[in-house]
Amino acid sequence: MVCPKCHGHMQTYNRNGVQIEQCGNCRGIFLDFGELEALTRLEGTWSQPAPPPQAYPAPPGYGQPAAPVWGAQHHEGGHYGGHGHGHKPHHHEPHHESFMHMLFSS
Amino acid sequence: MEPSGGVAARLAGAAGGRSGPHTVLADRDDATVVRVGDAVVKLHPVDTDVAALGIRLWAAAHPLTRGIWLPPLETEPGELDGRPVTRWPYGAPVDPADRDTAPWPAAGALLARLHDVPAAALPGPLPAMRGPAKAARAVARLAGVPDNPAVRAVRRAWQRLPAWARDETPYPGHATLCHGDWHLGQLVRVPAGAGAAPEEGPASGPAAPADPDAGAGDRDAFSGAPAPADGPPADGPAFSPAARPASPSAGFYASADPLPGALARTSVRPPRPAAPPYDSGGRWLLIDIDDLGLGDPAWDLARPAMWFGAGLLTAGEWAAFLGAYRAAGGVAVAADGDPWGRLDVPARALAVQTAAIALAKAAREDRALDAAESAVLATCARIAQLQ
Numbered sequence: 457m458v459c460p461k462c463h464g465h466m467q468t469y470n471r472n473g474v475q476i477e478q479c480g481n482c483r484g485i486f487l488d489f490g491e492l493e494a495l496t497r498l499e500g501t502w503s504q505p506a507p508p509p510q511a512y513p514a515p516p517g518y519g520q521p522a523a524p525v526w527g528a529q530h531h532e533g534g535h536y537g538g539h540g541h542g543h544k545p546h547h548h549e550p551h552h553e554s555f556m557h558m559l560f561s562s
Numbered sequence: 563m564e565p566s567g568g569v570a571a572r573l574a575g576a577a578g579g580r581s582g583p584h585t586v587l588a589d590r591d592d593a594t595v596v597r598v599g600d601a602v603v604k605l606h607p608v609d610t611d612v613a614a615l616g617i618r619l620w621a622a623a624h625p626l627t628r629g630i631w632l633p634p635l636e637t638e639p640g641e642l643d644g645r646p647v648t649r650w651p652y653g654a655p656v657d658p659a660d661r662d663t664a665p666w667p668a669a670g671a672l673l674a675r676l677h678d679v680p681a682a683a684l685p686g687p688l689p690a691m692r693g694p695a696k697a698a699r700a701v702a703r704l705a706g707v708p709d710n711p712a713v714r715a716v717r718r719a720w721q722r723l724p725a726w727a728r729d730e731t732p733y734p735g736h737a738t739l740c741h742g743d744w745h746l747g748q749l750v751r752v753p754a755g756a757g758a759a760p761e762e763g764p765a766s767g768p769a770a771p772a773d774p775d776a777g778a779g780d781r782d783a784f785s786g787a788p789a790p791a792d793g794p795p796a797d798g799p800a801f802s803p804a805a806r807p808a809s810p811s812a813g814f815y816a817s818a819d820p821l822p823g824a825l826a827r828t829s830v831r832p833p834r835p836a837a838p839p840y841d842s843g844g845r846w847l848l849i850d851i852d853d854l855g856l857g858d859p860a861w862d863l864a865r866p867a868m869w870f871g872a873g874l875l876t877a878g879e880w881a882a883f884l885g886a887y888r889a890a891g892g893v894a895v896a897a898d899g900d901p902w903g904r905l906d907v908p909a910r911a912l913a914v915q916t917a918a919i920a921l922a923k924a925a926r927e928d929r930a931l932d933a934a935e936s937a938v939l940a941t942c943a944r945i946a947q948l949q
Contacts, residue, residue, distance in 0.1 A: 528873035
């Protein structure tokens with residue numbers, strides 16, 4: 457399957473019994489009919505603790521900001537190294553130090 | 563080879579003859595930065611274009627950049643071992659241990675105001691912003707890294723950039739005043755009054771009214787610095803009319819005081835009471851003039867843009883920075899809509915630059931890439947694969 461956004465090659469994955477197609481180039485995800493509902497049902501079965509407040513939460517009503525075609529896949533509300541639960545990094549997380557170092561480097 | 567501590571100590575000595583303890587803030591191959599009391603002294607790279615550095619100093623000292631850029635203590639570079647030396651007031655940096663306090667909105671607003679400075683009114687000729695030159699230099703460092711797939715991916719991503727972004731041709735668009743190397747380490751906070759107040763007039767004007775932000779806890783950044791012996795040095799980096807850049811606005815500086823602006827005010831302002839550390843408040847200002855000049859203003863947004871694209875910044879952090887830039891009228895991107903049409907090329911260039919430096923450093927230090935470096939390298943690999 458060819459990505460409708462960037463025409464990259466899409467690969468099929470199985471996530472908790474739901475088939476999704478992800479573009480290997482732009483990381484966009486394609487959902488067939490009923491797959492979003494299936495994922496939403498799965499999400500409802502999880503009992504996750506509420507994420508801690510963020511210093512700079514995403515602005516309400518605007519959704520995710522636009523990303524470049526070469527962008528990494530962002531976890532929901534979180535970022536690389538956030539371990540998949542969408543919360544912001546804490547100081548004990550192993551990647552935190554290298555990230556902060558980079559934000560201060562030429 | 564002289565130990566770098568020796569350079570730092572002699573640099574501290576060049577800070578105006580004070581003999582006291584000094585703190586090394588940075589000691590890299592290309593630059594050394596030392597704090598002595600309330601002053602900071604920087605030893606610039608050996609290959610610095612001294613004439614261009616002089617013009618950049620004037621830009622940082624100019625009233626048009628007041629409240630945006632930290633003004634220098636002198637507008638002529640000194641010299642140590644054939645390398646230029648500049649002196650600055652100390653300002654408190656962003657706390658690298660506390661991500662939540664990173665001032666993304668202030669950074670966006672400062673860059674928007676910098677890009678709006680009427681560059682033609684500054685002493686000139688202003689040099690080009692050095693962002694593309696630094697990217698090209700970083701890629702050149704790959705020559706010392708053994709060939710491997712990572713190196714090839716970075717080179718492919720580089721080769722897909724337009725010539726201007728590779729520093730092969732001048733920037734073809736509308737150039738504005740730019741920082742040229744912005745990241746979180748390029749901000750310091752100084753107490754209100756330290757040349758930071760945009761609403762205050764030139765030093766020759768009437769005394770400014772009390773700054774509402776200047777609480778009792780604030781102190782003037784210069785008040786503890788250069789005592790008379792350290793002040794405008796009679797034999798120091800002289801205020802030389804011959805060396806002054808030609809400009810209609812240079813007349814502003816035709817004063818006997820070589821320190822236009824804030825330092826001159828210290829003589830007419832009452833001393834402030836002793837204060838808690840600098841980080842108790844004050845305004846954020848931009849620092850590091852080495853790459854300041856005319857170029858694509860989107861380059862100054864490109865590092866955070868690349869970090870966001872690489873997954874290193876959250877959507878909230880990126881939105882706080884970009885939103886503040888837009889709210890302050892920043893000219894690099896349209897006021898709304900998808901900004902990536904303007905950000906894409908410089909953000910790709912910064913990904914290449916960052917990955918190239920990471921590969922060169924990791925090879926030199928015989929180590930693997932850390933997590934952040936790996937994320938940027940993966941970003942380069944995606945860029946290299948684009949159709």
